[in-house]
Structure formats: structure tokens, C-alpha cells
Amino acid sequence: xxxxxxxxxxxxxxxxxxxxxxxxxxxxxxxxxxxxxxxxxxxxxxxxxxxxxxxxxxxxxxxxxxxxxxxxxxxxxxxxxxxxxxxxxxxxxxxxxxxxxxxxxxxxxxxxxxxxxxxxxxxxxxxxxxxxxxxxxxxxxxxxxxxxxxxxxxxxxxxxxxxxxxxxxxxxxxxxxxxxxxxxxxxxxxxxxxxxxxxxxxxxxxxxxxxxxxxxxxxxxxxxxxxxxxxxxxxxxxxxxxxxxxxxxxxxxxxxxxxxxxxxxxxxxxxxxxxxxxxxxxxxxxxxxxxxxxxxxxxxxxxxxxxxxxxxxxxxxxxxxxxxxxxxx
Numbered sequence: 001x002x003x004x005x006x007x008x009x010x011x012x013x014x015x016x017x018x019x020x021x022x023x024x025x026x027x028x029x030x031x032x033x034x035x036x037x038x039x040x041x042x043x044x045x046x047x048x049x050x051x052x053x054x055x056x057x058x059x060x061x062x063x064x065x066x067x068x069x070x071x072x073x074x075x076x077x078x079x080x081x082x083x084x085x086x087x088x089x090x091x092x093x094x095x096x097x098x099x100x101x102x103x104x105x106x107x108x109x110x111x112x113x114x115x116x117x118x119x120x121x122x123x124x125x126x127x128x129x130x131x132x133x134x135x136x137x138x139x140x141x142x143x144x145x146x147x148x149x150x151x152x153x154x155x156x157x158x159x160x161x162x163x164x165x166x167x168x169x170x171x172x173x174x175x176x177x178x179x180x181x182x183x184x185x186x187x188x189x190x191x192x193x194x195x196x197x198x199x200x201x202x203x204x205x206x207x208x209x210x211x212x213x214x215x216x217x218x219x220x221x222x223x224x225x226x227x228x229x230x231x232x233x234x235x236x237x238x239x240x241x242x243x244x245x246x247x248x249x250x251x252x253x254x255x256x257x258x259x260x261x262x263x264x265x266x267x268x269x270x271x272x273x274x275x276x277x278x279x280x281x282x283x284x285x286x287x288x289x290x291x292x293x294x295x296x297x298x299x300x301x302x303x304x305x306x307x308x309x310x311x312x313x314x315x316x317x318x319x320x321x322x323x324x325x326x327x328x329x
Contacts, residue, residue, distance in 0.1 A: 020063065020095060025123040031097035033120075036063055037128055038070065038085040048082040051135040051328040052128065053319070054121070055087045056144030058169075059218055061306055062094040063087045065141070068312035069319075076320060083328055086128055090117055092220030102221040109217020113226055114143065118150035125158055132157060135326060139319060141166040141308055143222070146231055149287065152239040159241035162293075162322040166300075166307040166315065167250045169224075170280055171231035176208045178272045193271055200265030207263045234283030244325050245288045246318050247296035249281045251303045251310075258304040293325065 022032040055066045066087050077083060091099035102111025125136060138148040138160045145168035152159055180187060182198045189198055214224040252274060256266040281297035303310035323329045
């Protein structure tokens with residue numbers, strides 16, 4: 001992966017990004033979603049296309065994870081821009097209400113799936129940008145990348161013109177299976193690479209089973225049980241509309257350090273998970289057939305899984321690059 005070194009971010013500007021308003025969508029009128037909407041500046045003489053940038057959370061992040069990105073982005077936008085920004089917490093996240101469809105679920109932690117979240121996104125976009133002439137740009141982190149892909153697949157009339165994918169969820173695999181099983185019938189410790197131990201494998205597999213196994217539910221009620229069947233391939237299907245796609249992966253060393261602190265083995269993570277994730281990111285570039293619109297994979301040096309939190313400066317640079325490509329700035 002290409003590496004982008006850290007640079008000092010510009011001074012933050014108060015965008016009131018932590019202030020939220022609540023909206024009720026027509027398909028689920030009894031529940032409210034927490035949003036932060038920053039409208040484009042009024043400029044009747046602007047010739048720039050109307051553009052909506054939507055930020056999609058991971059499972060363990062909320063609107064607040066994007067605050068630094070927004071604060072650093074706003075002062076860089078030209079005065080004649082026609083760009084609106086939308087941050088939101090999915091149903092069940094932080095201040096948003098629970099998804100009404102989860103009420104009768106046998107297991108509320110698996111109340112709805114990512115395809116349902118993509119449908120919610122379509123209603124949210126239509127709420128804030130009802131005109132189909134508005135360009136849609138999606139910026140996703142982790143499972144937000146999977147939701148972005150499903151939205152683009154299943155809602156072609158609002159197909160995004162650009163996607164910025166930050167450390168995408170590995171949608172097509174149970175990550176536990178990437179590591180040799182010390183209790184497996186064919187396990188042979190003598191074949192392990194240098195630095196890999198049974199203890200390290202057990203630690204890492206144990207943590208992965210507790211946290212990342214698709215059978216593990218979530219507080220928001222978003223289930224990953226069927227994610228592999230919804231997105232079985234990193235490199236497809238090709239999305240409609242030939243969108244620009246930029247793929248950014250975590251910083252290898254920072255991610256390994258965070259894995260160690262979380263209870264995994266850093267060497268095991270770098271040996272088994274890292275190569276698979278890099279191949280997955282390479283595959284993601286193929287979801288567009290616009291060869292000139294592909295960028296990456298980029299290594300976000302110094303960033304862990306939540307790139308928008310650790311490297312907001314990099315996210316802003318890549319988002320501005322996409323906005324220039326689509327003529328929004």
C-alpha cells in the first residue's frame with residue numbers, strides 16, 4: 001500500500017459538529033435519528049454542482065468520530081461551493097432511537113442487517129437531498145463501508161458519484177478463520193512461521209471470537225450474520241454510475257499496537273490478518289469500472305482502525321481530492 005506520512009493538521013474551526021437535530025423518516029415514523037446537517041452556504045451565483053457528503057459510522061463509533069474531519073474540511077472549501085455535509089447515528093447508536101423493526105426480534109442484538117441500514121440511508125438522503133440531481137458522496141469507516149456498497153448496489157437512482165472507504169469491514173469472512181486453530185486436527189506447531197506461538201494464536205482467536213465473530217450481535221441491533229452473503233466478494237459487484245473510489249487502510253504498526261493492547265498478539269495479527277486485509281483493500285478498487293477514478297490502497301500511517309479519529313488530516317486530503325474529481329470544488 002502507498003504510505004502517506006503525517007503532517008500537522010490545520011487549526012480547528014468550530015463547526016458545532018457535535019450539535020445534533022433529530023429527524024423521523026417516512027418508513028419508520030415512530031423513531032428518531034440523530035443527525036448533524038451542515039448545509040451549503042447560500043450563493044445564488046454558484047455554478048458548482050449540488051453535492052451531499054454523507055459520513056457513515058463504524059459499529060463502535062458515532063457522529064463525534066467525524067468532528068475533526070468536518071472542522072478541518074470546512075475552511076478548505078471555496079466560498080462558491082455547493083456542498084452540504086451530513087453526519088448521523090444509525091438506529092440504536094448513541095442518541096438515535098432503537099430501530100422499530102428490532103422490537104419483535106428474538107435477539108435484539110441481531111434485529112436488523114446491513115441491507116436494512118442501507119435502506120435507512122436511502123430514506124435519510126432523500127430527506128435531506130430530495131432532488132436526484134444532487135451528487136452523493138459517501139465516506140465510510142469499517143462496517144460503514146459495507147453499508148455504502150449495499151446502498152450503491154440497491155439504490156442506483158441515488159448512486160454515489162464517489163466513495164471514500166476507510167479501513168473497510170472484511171465483509172466476506174469470519175476473521176477467526178484466518179488464524180490456525182491450535183485445537184484443529186491438522187494443527188502442526190512445527191510449521192508455524194517464526195515468532196508465531198500457540199499462546200499467541202489462542203489469545204488472538206479468543207479475542208476475535210468474542211468481538212468480531214459474525215454471530216456476536218451489537219448494541220445498536222445491527223447484525224453481521226448474513227454480511228458474507230450480502231457482500232461475498234471484495235472486488236464486486238461493480239457499482240452503477242462508475243463512481244470514483246478511494247481506499248484507505250489502517251497504519252500497519254499502529255493497528256498491530258492497538259491489537260496487542262486489546263488482548264491479541266501483534267505478531268499474529270501482522271502475519272495472518274494484515275496480508276488478507278491488504279488483498280481485500282486491493283479488491284475494493286475493482287467495484288468501479290472507472291479505471292482513472294481508482295485511488296489506493298493508501299496506508300494511513302499512524303492510524304488504527306478508526307482512521308477518521310487518528311488521521312483526520314489524511315481523510316480531509318483524500319475527500320478534497322474526490323471533491324475536485326467530481327467538480328464540486
